[in-house]
Amino acid sequence: MSKSTYPLPSRGTPLAPRRKAILVGASSGIGAALAHKLTRQGYTVALLARRADLLQALADEINHQHNEQRARIYVHDVLDHQAVPTLLNRILTDLGGLDLVIYNAGVNLPPEKGSTNVETDCQMAAVNYQGALAWLNPVATLFESLGAGQIVGISSVAGDRGRAGNPGYTSSKAALSCYLEALRNRLSSAGVHVLTVKPGFVDTEMLKAAKRAFWVIPPEKAAGDIYKAIQRRKQTIYTSARWGLVMLILRHIPSFVFRRLKFLA
Amino acid sequence: MKPSIYNTLTRLENYGHSHHAPSFLFQPQNVAEIEKAFETARKQGLTITLRGAGKSYNDAALNGGGIVLDLQGMNRILEWDPASGLIKVEPGVTIHQLWQHVLPDGWWPPVVSGTMTTTLGGCLGMNIHGKNNFRMGTIGEHVIEFTVLLPTGLEIVCGPKKNGDLFRAMIGGLGMLGVFTTITLQMKRTHSGLLTVRAWNVPHLRSHLDEIETGASEHDYFVGWLDATARGRGLGRGQLHAADYLHEGDDPAAARTLQIDYQTLPSTFFGLMPKSLLHYFMAPFMNNLGTWGVNTAKYYMGSRAKTYRQAHAAFHFLLDYIPDWELAYGRSGLIQYQSFLPRATALEAWTEMLALSQRRGLPSYLGVTKRHRPDKFLLTHAVDGFSLALDFKVTGRNRTRLAGLLQDFDRIVVDAGGRFYFAKNSETTAATARLFLGQDVVTRFKALKRRCDPKNLLESDLYRRVFGE
Structure with missing residues (x-):
């Protein structure tokens, strides 16, 4: 838990409430950019990640900028499912409510030649997909009973097709996308909004795993797109948007053709 | 009693359904269970808000992320x-x-x-x-x-x-x-279950306030309806209701009228339509044009003064006359803004406020006026003057504009030496509260709070808003 000398932000008024968000996987990349974006828009945020030093530095920077404690940090490993319910309660109490949860935790461990890659693939499944289950299942239950709330999952364009290059990663993101769609179908009638975000190449640590990258966007651009989609309550967005058209075509290429297109797979 | 999000986080709303917050709901049946809730709060580092029927129009009985103690x-x-x-x-x-x-x-x-x-x-x-x-x-x-x-x-x-x-x-x-x-x-x-009620129209705000002032000194009860959609020379027009207790012997059927079943409000309208459905029929009129039409019709239908006898319950509990009336305001509900102004400044300030709300396209759909006297309570809202309560419909689109309008209202009221009521206004800030209560009163209240509640266990969204640092 963060100790801060900055004053606590006000909770706003009933007509103009301060919105509150949880950001899982906030220490770098899109997560850090989202933390900046949301706090600039007046949100108070709970930042979660494993790396305490990065998290602390990010929160300090944000709180210094606004001269109030808009960001609180909680060191957490998404593999620790047991910790989630208590932590969620704690954050709810600290923030005074909850409007938005963004699951952004994700790793990309490229397969190594000469290895079966079981461990790395299972780790990707655990962080990218199972961690989302551990967080978003209780959040979904909560938001459903409250009849309000927004859930955002950061998936990937990689989840749209089974791609030969990194089966572990591509399937973990496919599972996440499918899970988010299921949540949306379950929760929309309760007034809960679920957004699936599918970024292409973003200039983050994860980019190192990519063999070749093009149309690379800075994480700030991705965060801006995501924020806009949250406001407009979109179902699914690609960032940048041009990936939407590309993936529309790729999704419709029959499998027996797709696997022959080596440059895509 | 350990709060867990799976079973006890509950969405609680205000009276107007315009604001909600998730809380751990505790429903104590006796003092021992209240003590247990305090113990839980201390252990878990939670705050407690007390809640009765939840009929405050603002965030008085809400506590986002904390415990709400429902004492019903x-x-x-x-x-x-x-x-x-x-x-x-x-x-x-x-x-x-x-x-x-x-x-x-x-x-x-x-x-x-x-x-x-x-x-x-x-x-x-x-x-x-x-x-x-x-x-x-x-x-x-x-x-x-x-x-x-x-x-x-x-x-x-x-x-x-x-x-x-x-x-x-x-x-x-x-x-x-x-x-x-x-x-x-x-x-x-009381010697009868009935009151003598007189109702008559007033054509503008000046006569509205003048007649409340003279009328109040002559009657037991006095309340005014203000048509907040009327503009220009008719600004502040409305209808006044004065009521008086009957003296002993005035009601020959007193034994009958004092009975509960005589007082009970009918559950159907015109003896046919269940009243619980009425709010659905009101909803289509809950817009600027519809309310203007209804208010204008109501005003002209009341142009002949009349005197009649009415049961206590029917006169007093107007808000219960139409069950769930607040649902007519739609999904985002309503808020109420009530200001208390001294006699000397009320006319000018409310003229400015009513005109401002109309200019911004955010007229109040219901205005209620009353006469007040000061009292000795620490956080008092009362003044020697009048109050005007204004209901506003909240929509997804007007939220921000409405919040801005009410901030402007606050400035006008504070400048006019006015006060606010903590069960109603939802947008009063800590700075405004300090201005109208006085720094001295705030300091004294906080000193008592430290004495009674040194660990700050009792907190509500309202308290944080108006007494936060």
Whole structure:
């Protein structure tokens, strides 16, 4: 838990409430950019990640900028499912409510030649997909009973097709996308909004795993797109948007053709 | 009792359904269970908000992420003496229970709210007033004594002369100093179940206020309806209602009219349509044009003054006349803005406010005026003057503009030496509260808070908003 000398932000008024968000996987990349974006828009945020030093530095920077404690940090490993319910309660109490949860935790461990890659693939499944289950299942239950709330999952364009290059990663993101769609179908009638975000190449640590990258966007651009989609309550967005058209075509290429297109797979 | 998000986080709303917050809901049935809730709060590092029927229009009974102690389960009437009119009740007893208990013996609560669903704990916490504030004061002025459980675990008795400083701070203290556990009230004698009511129109704000002032000195109850959609020369027009108790012998059927079933509001409209459906038919008129039409029709239909006799319950509990009326305002609900202004400044300030709301396309759909007198309670809202309560429909699109309008209202009211009521306004900031209460009052209230609740266990969204740093 963060100790801060900055004053606590006000909770706003009933007509103009301060919105509150949880950001899982906030220490770098899109997560850090989202933390900046949301706090600039007046949100108070709970930042979660494993790396305490990065998290602390990010929160300090944000709180210094606004001269109030808009960001609180909680060191957490998404593999620790047991910790989630208590932590969620704690954050709810600290923030005074909850409007938005963004699951952004994700790793990309490229397969190594000469290895079966079981461990790395299972780790990707655990962080990218199972961690989302551990967080978003209780959040979904909560938001459903409250009849309000927004859930955002950061998936990937990689989840749209089974791609030969990194089966572990591509399937973990496919599972996440499918899970988010299921949540949306379950929760929309309760007034809960679920957004699936599918970024292409973003200039983050994860980019190192990519063999070749093009149309690379800075994480700030991705965060801006995501924020806009949250406001407009979109179902699914690609960032940048041009990936939407590309993936529309790729999704419709029959499998027996797709696997022959080596440059895509 | 360990709060877990799976079973106890509950969405709680305000009266107007315009605001909600998730909380751990506790429903104690006795004092021991309240103590247990305090213990849980201490252990888990949570705050506690007290809640009665949840009829505040703002965030007074909401506590996002904390515990809400719903006291409706503690609703026993403990003692009733029909000879003296003294009644001792638990805090969850409603005005509904209260009047039904005392009326057959020829008594009536001295002060009631516009809905009878409110609990007495909540009424005391907000120090409610009725349509007779200029004559009978607030409900706090009729409290003989109460016992209160402090968050420290101490249970003490307060009355006007016993722990007087706490008495005057806890009544109207927003439930931030302790939990009322029993309340002893003095009822008022009544010789009939009926009131004589006179209704007449007033053409503009100046005559509206002039007639409230002269009328209030002659009547037991006085309330005005203000058509906030009327512009220009008709700005502030409306209809006044004055009511008087009947003297002994005036009502030949007193034995009959004092019975509860005589008072009970009919459940159908025109003997046919269930009233519980009525709010669906009101909803289509809840827009600027529709309300203008309804208000104009109402005004011209009332142009002939009339006098009639009406049952107490029908006159007082206008908000219960149409069940769930607040649902007519739609999904985002409504808020109410009430300002209290001295006689000297009311006309000018309200003229400015009504015109401003119309210019911005955010007219109030219902305005209610009353006459008031000052009282001795610490966080008092009362002035020697008038109050105007304005209902506003909230929509997804007008939220921000409405919040801005109300901030402008706050400035006008504070400049005019006015005050606000903590069960209603939702946009009052800490800075505004300090301005109208005075720094001295805020300091004194916080000193009492440190004495009664040194660990700050009692907090609500309202308290953080108006007393936050």
